[in-house]
Amino acid sequence: MTSHGPITRDLLQTFEDVRSRTFARLDGLTDAEYLWEPVAFCMTLRPAADGMFRADPRPAGEVRPAPFTTIGWRIWHIGADCLRGYGRFFGDDPQSDDRHLWPGTASEGVQELANDWSRFRNHVESLGDDRLLQPIGPIAGDYGHESYLLLASTRWTKPLTTVPNSASFVIYTFMAST
Numbered sequence: 001m002t003s004h005g006p007i008t009r010d011l012l013q014t015f016e017d018v019r020s021r022t023f024a025r026l027d028g029l030t031d032a033e034y035l036w037e038p039v040a041f042c043m044t045l046r047p048a049a050d051g052m053f054r055a056d057p058r059p060a061g062e063v064r065p066a067p068f069t070t071i072g073w074r075i076w077h078i079g080a081d082c083l084r085g086y087g088r089f090f091g092d093d094p095q096s097d098d099r100h101l102w103p104g105t106a107s108e109g110v111q112e113l114a115n116d117w118s119r120f121r122n123h124v125e126s127l128g129d130d131r132l133l134q135p136i137g138p139i140a141g142d143y144g145h146e147s148y149l150l151l152a153s154t155r156w157t158k159p160l161t162t163v164p165n166s167a168s169f170v171i172y173t174f175m176a177s178t
Contacts, residue, residue, distance in 0.1 A: 004125070004128070004129075005128060005129030005130075006129070007129040007132055007133070007149065008124075008125065008127070008128055008129050008132060011124065011132070011149070011152055011153065012121070012124075012125060014153070015121055015124070015152075019117060019121075023110070023114070026075070026106075026110050026113075029071065029106040029107075029110060030106055031104075031105050031106050033071060033106065034070065034071050034072040034075075034105070034106035034109060035070055035071075035072050035104070036070060036071070037068075037070055038068065039068050041067070041068070042067070042068045042069060042070050042073070043055075043056040043058075043067050043068070043069045043070070043073045044056060044069070044070040044072060044073050045070065045072040045073055045076060045102055045104055045109075047104060052101055052104075053101070053102055053103060053104030054098065054100040054101055054102065055072075055073055055076040055077070055080070055081075055100045055102050056073060056100075057100065058077075058081075071106075072102070072104075072106070072109055075102075075109050075110065075112075075113050076100075076102040076109070078113060078116075079102075079109075079112055079113040079115075079116040079117070080099055080100075080101075080102060080112075080116065081099070083113075083116040083117055083119070083120040084099075084116045084119070084120075085099070086120065086151060087119065087120070087123065088139065089136055089139055089140055089148075089151065090123040092119075092123075124148070124152045127148055131148060132147065132148045132149040132152065133147055133148075133149055134147060134148065135147060136148055136151060
């Protein structure tokens with residue numbers, strides 16, 4: 001077993017707490033719940049002519065109020081848009097030319113999120129305390145002065161602040177608890 005410094009250890013523990021709560025909430029998610037649109041014009045995952053599902057693109061700029069999203073879209077956003085997207089800061093090559101490509105079923109979408117989560121966690125774990133505290137550098141553009149610790153702590157708490165704010169997920173969570 002690898003011995004981690006206190007920063008890495010605490011960050012990984014926080015990550016595990018967030019991961020376990022997020023996946024507990026997603027356990028048993030059905031395809032109908034995954035793609036349910038509680039209001040008109042939800043951002044969601046849609047089948048394309050080729051039979052593959054793609055996430056609706058985020059609107060440009062600051063949109064208020066933020067659009068409603070389906071659980072499927074929110075899972076895509078956390079997995080592909082955030083966790084996988086930040087792989088570029090660790091030297092990952094994009095896995096696909098189409099970053100909006102995402103599974104159209106709940107079980108496959110949750111598994112894809114788990115894969116992205118694991119990959120991001122492994123990247124962060126590999127940095128160690130010293131590198132976590134250093135700036136990301138030029139690869140992060142305007143955010144190059146920010147630390148990997150900030151990147152990791154922001155990304156790992158995103159599922160707790162993002163998934164429950166999706167109206168459909170709030171309703172799903174309420175329904176599942178009754």
